[in-house]
Amino acid sequence: MIGNPVDYDKKFKDNNFPIFPPKFDAELKRYINLLPGKEVLDLGIGQGRNSIPLAVSGFNVTGVDYSTKCLDICKNTCDKLNLIQGDIRTFPIDKNKYDLILSRCVLHFFHKNDSYQIINNIKNNLKTNGLVHIHVFSLEDPRYKKHANSPNFEVLDNNILHNVSEDTYVSFFTKEEVLDLFSDFKTIYISQEYSLDQRGDTPCYAGVIKYIGQKI
């Protein structure tokens, strides 16, 4: 493992902790019928954006997150989730248990060596015909240039930025890189989007790559 985990509990004070209500991603909803069974693992479940709608509709969901505040929000919103506090870089994924593994807006918060290792762990342990669903920052995300020009970050190879004082990393991906990482999977859905995120107090542009793949 390289560097510290991004710690939401320390990063956000109680009165500005971001609240992200459950909302089933349209692209995941569209392909949910492809799942061979009902077992779901959410790596970096946050506040249960997709996992709460999945649990409510009868899926058995296990969610892992580093943030106890996020896990408390999940627990208080839905009593059907199996929640585990931990760092997803060391979380052992049970082999051939899960029909769907989600890691949405999490895998960019690492040095790519760690992101790639988590992806390999997902790929090796997902059930055959199971789906993986990820969102990662694209290289077009304006935070890349903003951080790269900031004295707080050092710019490393392969579009990786190192926050020196916190010893955390943030990585930016290309669509080709995501397709290459899942070259042995069947691509069900991939998109690269650039949009204005209006959820917080300060609207900001976000660049994201969304991928759904099936283990064959």
Ligand SMILES: C[S@@+](CC[C@H](N)C(=O)[O-])C[C@H]1O[C@@H](n2cnc3c(N)ncnc32)[C@H](O)[C@@H]1O
């Ligand atoms: C932007 S939120 C996304 C949450 C959720 N997946 C969603 O789509 O709404 C990122 C989440 O990743 C979690 N996280 C970041 N690094 C982590 C790590 N090393 N291990 C476990 N969770 C981590 C954070 O605590 C946070 O809840």
